[in-house]
Amino acid sequence: MRIPIGRFTVPPEQPVVEEKTPSPSDKEAGVVSEQHPSDHESDNDAISSDAQAGVKKIEATTKVWSKSHLIAAYIGIWIIYFVDAMQQGTGTLLTPYVTSSFQEHSLTATTSVFSSLIGGISKLTLAKILDIWGRPQGYMITVLLMTVGLIMMAACQNVQTYAAAQVFYWVGYNGISYTLSVFIADTSSLKNRGFMLAFVSSPYIATVWITGPMAQSLLQGIGFRWGFGIFSIITPIMCLPLFFLFTYNYQKAKKQGLVVIEKSGRTFWQSVVHYFWEFDVICLILLSGGFALFLLPFSIYSYQAYGWRDPLTICLIIFGGLLLIGAFVWEAYFAPVQFLPWSLLRDRTVMGACCLAAILFVEYYIWNSYFTSWLQVVLNLNVTQTGYVSNIYSIGSCFFSFFVGIAIRWTGRFKWIAVYFGVPLTILSIGLLIHFRQPDTHLGYIIMCEIFYAFAGGALVICEQIAVMAAAAHQHVAVVLAMEGMFSSVGGAIGSSIAAGIWTGVFPVKLAEYLPAESQGDLASIYGDINVQLSYPIGSPTRTAIMDAYGEAQKWMLVGATAITGLAIICVVAWRDIKVKDFKQVKGLVA
Structure with a gap:
């Protein structure tokens, strides 16, 4: 795939002053108006003088790297997304079997609550690391955390350890995705950014065909532990080349005099205290x-x-x-x-996009937390088939996001896509599932609703990210993306909590009500283990009772998700109708 490359002009050199431990970033964050005066005040491509050290470093890096290195960076990002998508999709299918191995299938949603919270809130801390120390340093921290999480999941002996491993994993996974989004924002023009975000997300189109068979093969062969163990080896190997590419070009910028190192003058203990307050x-x-x-x-x-x-x-x-x-x-x-940049949150476009992100994750985790279990127990799909259906969102949203990126580049605007297409179609698709996600449904209706939801999601995810980035100057891009990520993760935790609350409140009650007398003694094992649920043949009274109980729980999950999604209308209407064409938000050689 050809990556559109902007014209590169050699700017007058302006050195970056790099502090080993810079002073607190206590300047009030600014919000760029629709006209972005700071982006048009000069055609000078000089490094931003008022930006933090990490922003200056990446601007210096993009000034000295070649077109081939820019292309290599995007290929590297694409490979990382491919590996992460493959691992995340496989892990999602394995999770019900991990919790069931400890007789705790009902805690499938609960294991992600705390990890979603920490994963989201930590993004603001990571944003500070990226802005103060640099993009590559923050990126390597997230790679390390994700690897530790995968190792812990491979070695876990109880559901508590697995939940703790999820914290490390999701902080790392979300952090990698976040730092790569910041890389893309640093190295692409605003009008092309939607398309570039779609490009690096395109691996999900391929991994949809891989994760299901891989999960089934693992469960039938070496087991879920080696599934996590394999990726704990592959992940750092695939992530390191991008780190070395950015580090090499940063060192190149230092040799050319674009980066000047200055001592902070602080002792070790003073630095510890300084960063305690700074973060x-x-x-x-x-x-x-x-x-x-x-x-x-x-x-x-x-x-x-x-x-x-x-x-x-x-x-x-x-x-x-x-x-x-x-x-x-x-x-x-x-x-x-x-910790929270209140001045940015006061901007209605930024706040509207962040609230939209939270709402989308709340509704997604409400109806999706037990979706793979429902497909296997109610529709009697195997793990491979379940992977295909559950990944329709991934393939559909990534495929459609290309068209969204092209539409934004062509029209120069993004709000209309969310208002007239994304939000209405999301509400329609979830609302239809209230009727269709029942035991007597046909799989085709589920797939139809999933496709609607995928196209709407592909539009909204791109639009919300463009909205927060278009409303802020380059030096605040990492912060606003972190805020959007924090709202998403907190929304995911709320959604998982609501899903778990509905499940634990409805499913066991209905299960006890519907189970035939001969199976009442097995209520606890049926409730706690998906393998026990699947052991009863289709058509038997016990399996029918289990399916009916699933249907009741799923119905109320979808009712809640539909109601919450209605709030998204307010969020997108609040956005300013910003025109993103012809903005020069970033410096150097960019896509």
């Missing part, structure tokens, strides 16, 4: 702990003696709420360096 560790702990404690009861209340009235459930909600309140009080009155 606002207190706010990070309060937010992570607050969201985790507040959302956890939705997943575990059915395991408590008195349900929602149980003292543990009530305490978790109260203490979680207090920690969240404490986080906002700390940010407003006491934080020396604020």
Whole structure:
């Protein structure tokens, strides 16, 4: 595939002053208006003088690299997305069997709650690392975390260890995806960015045919542990070339005098204290702990003696709420360096895009958390077939995002796509599933709704990312993308919690109601293990009862998802109708 390359002119050299431990970034973040005056004030392609060190470093890097290196970078990003997509798709199919191996199938959604929260909130910390230390350094940290998570999943001996491994994995996985998005923002013009995001996401079109057979082969052969173990070896090997490419060109920029190293003058302990406040560790702990404690009861209340009235459930909600309140009080009155960029959040385009991201992830995780189990138990699909159906969203959204990227480049605008196509089609597709995702449905209707949802998702994901980036200057791109990612992950955690709450509140009750008398004694094992559910033949009274219980739980999940998605209309209407053509947001040789 040919990558459109912009004309490159050699700029007057302006050195980057690199501090080993730079001063706190306490300047108020600015929001670029629709006209982007800062982007048009001069044709000078000089390195931004007011940007943070990490932004200056990447601008220096893009000034000195060749066209072949730019193309190699995008090929490397595409390969990384391919490997990650293959691993993530396979892991999703393996998760119900991992939890079932510990007799805890009902905790399938719960294992992702805390990991989604930490994965999202950590992006703002990662944004600071990218802006202060540099893009390659932050990228390698995420690769290391993802690898550690995969090793832990391969070695886990209980569902608690698996949940802990998910934290490392999703912080790394989301972090890699985020840093690659920042790379793309650094190395592409705004009008082409939608197309470039679609290009690097295109591996999902291929992996849809791989993950299902791979998961089935693993389950029937070497087991899920080696499935995670193999990727713990492959992932770092595939990720390292991109790191070396950016590091090589950064060193090249230093040799040409575009980067000047200056000492900070701080001692080691002073640097520890400095970065403690710079990364606002207190706010990070309060937010992570607050969201985790507040959302956890939705997943575990059915395991408590008195349900929602149980003292543990009530305490978790109260203490979680207090920690969240404490986080906002700390940010407003006491934080020396604020973790949340409030000035950016006040922009209606940025806030609208972030809220849209949260809503999309809430509704997705509500109806998708037990989708692969439903396909196998209710429609009697095997793991390979389940992988094909569950990955329709991946292949459809990535395929359609190419057309969205072209439409944005051609019209120069993105809001109309979300308002008139993306949001209405999303609501329609989820609403139709309320009727169709039942035991007596035909697979074709499920596929039809999945295709509708995939096309709508491909449009909205591209539009929301372009919206946050178009509303901010280049030096704030990493921050606004981190905010969008944080809202997405928190939304995913909320969606997983709601899904787990509906599942644990509806499924076992309906299962006890529908099961024939001879199977009532097996209620606990049926509820806790997908393999037990699949062991009953289609047409038997017990399997029919299980299928009916699935249908009841799925119906209420989809009702909740449809209602929440309606709020997306408000989010996209709030966007400014920004024209992205002819903006020069980035410096150097870019796509």
